[in-house]
Amino acid sequence: MEMNIKFPVIDLSKLNGEERDQTMALIDDACQNWGFFELVNHGLPYDLMDNIERMTKEHYKKHMEQKFKEMLRSKGLDTLETEVEDVDWESTFYLRHLPQSNLYDIPDMSNEYRLAMKDFGKRLEILAEELLDLLCENLGLEKGYLKKVFHGTTGPTFATKLSNYPPCPKPEMIKGLRAHTDAGGLILLFQDDKVSGLQLLKDGDWVDVPPLKHSIVINLGDQLEVITNGKYKSVVHRVMTQKEGNRMSIASFYNPGSDAEISPATSLVGKDSKYPSFVFDDYMKLYAGLKFQPKEPRFEAMKNAEAAADLNPVAAVETF
């Protein structure tokens, strides 16, 4: 309970006033010690957020709920007798904004819903880039450094996962989403303001990310841990299922472009870095099979790949 009170809630509008320094310090502390923080007064219009919430809930009822129930039946989850550890109790669909939008390829969205998501995506992209610059400032990196790293040759990847976590008759038997860290860069989450469920692991305890109306929850993915050489943390989180209520969550992932070269920033590396350097897409290939495993072996595997690549002669010698 006490933990929740300390959960970092940051009033972004204070960056424009005399509390700027304190606010920057709160962001830095959250990035180092929580890997998460919750933004209020972030500048996103509340009526846009309300419309998106309404349309996401309507869309679930109209186009997703039936499919979710069929999935439960086909996987034998309608009767939960024992703990299930290889499936998540969630109903999701994805939209990509960057490098190319696929908004018009997604079935069953009303035009109003598409336009609202387009507007929301653009505003979140701008917010993500502003936040990256705040991180740069706190890290002593030049303005634009992180954005440039994420750019690669084709610009960042930016996508939104729209989820509903429907009520579950036996919450102790299955998670809404199993514990994991996020692979990418910065995650911006618009979560239900009534139904809770998201928890992060802090000092060995699970801490609730408190629902707060019109807030945007931010968390850092594995790439920011690598680039900051471990100064900032990608933190394990999960979603619990609930007996009552349907939890909406809209998570937008601002990630590096597929060919972006990721490595610890030189100015943040002392004698030696424990983090690898790699091309982002190679990390994603590894992550795809290991999402619900700890991040450390992923970093190790990328280090080993890097060492193997270093051993390879540039011009291959013919061996046949």
Ligand code: OGA
């Ligand atoms: C994720 C995630 C949290 C949520 O999709 O990676 O952690 O509340 N989602 O949906």
Ligand code: NI
């Ligand atoms: Ni996540």
